[in-house]
């Protein structure tokens with residue numbers, strides 16, 4: 001495993017982190033035994049950063065992670081950073097420009113949710129608390145972040161972050177410049193390269209940690225999907241790849257494969273290496289469901305970096321999908 005500075009903060013994080021959404025559920029059936037094996041294997045291979053959220057299986061992901069960390073702490077000393085997220089009140093997702101910050105993230109909800117996260121993780125302080133989503137409409141008066149600052153002063157949370165909405169990552173740039181954030185979580189992958197335009201450079205100059213999510217475009221960029229791939233109805237990907245979305249993605253994946261044909265990288269390896277090629281990226285958190293995926297993803301750190309020539313070729317696959325859910 002290799003490690004990087006987490007922005008301006010006084011600790012390092014593993015290049016490969018652990019994405020904890022699927023182990024909570026909503027990706028079809030998932031056994032806790034597989035999830036526990038995945039977590040233990042990842043940590044054994046050097047992963048020290050785990051991302052989860054209140055809504056991942058209504059706390060199931062957090063509880064699994066908390067349990068693993070407690071079990072391991074009884075055996076040896078290791079420092080694992082856990083980032084979790086507090087969800088806004090129910091309503092339009094991501095919040096619309098007409099939503100009020102203090103209605104979607106009221107102080108009472110933030111405080112209650114922080115206590116819930118502490119209970120699920122079985123800890124006295126949340127290492128990093130992220131707001132699960134945001135809208136630029138709140139940048140002028142970011143009330144929920146003032147509440148999180150208070151919770152930080154009270155010692156309940158260590159660092160403050162925002163997980164940027166899928167289709168407007170740049171909405172957090174003003175917050176980064178304003179000193180509101182310790183970290184941001186963004187989509188940055190072979191398709192979605194918009195953060196390279198500005199956000200990543202701002203992260204570097206402001207010392208904000210960058211967590212990259214959805215590096216595999218929900219599994220597609222591992223290269224294992226075909227036109228025949230079908231998702232069970234309880235797997236959120238049945239909706240994400242509905243209609244003609246999967247064939248459109250597969251066409252683009254074929255083009256990436258051609259660029260990789262003469263190289264030693266599989267598509268999944270190139271996807272991870274591409275995100276890690278940007279120096280502002282602190283950690284990439286692929287979703288991991290079993291020990292084999294933990295091993296395959298962690299091993300990528302041992303491969304040589306992508307050459308500048310290959311990076312230039314891969315940048316041509318930039319594809320800003322727009323609002324995936326807004327229409328086909």
Ligand SMILES: NC(=O)c1ccc[n+]([C@@H]2O[C@H](COP(=O)([O-])OP(=O)(O)OC[C@H]3O[C@@H](n4cnc5c(N)ncnc54)[C@H](OP(=O)(O)O)[C@@H]3O)[C@@H](O)[C@H]2O)c1
Pocket residue numbers: 018019020021022027051052085132163185212213214215216217218219222224268285286287288289292293296297
């Ligand atoms: N708004 C937010 O804040 C937000 C939104 C989304 C995600 N996230 C975070 O980001 C993390 C990563 O995103 P994601 O999990 O949605 O998507 P992802 O990382 O793009 O895809 C993960 C999926 O790819 C498959 N996979 C992983 N490693 C593999 C390997 N080596 N070979 C083959 N298949 C592999 C697994 O699914 P299968 O085995 O089922 O194919 C896995 O669940 C999440 O777990 C979560 O922590 C946050």
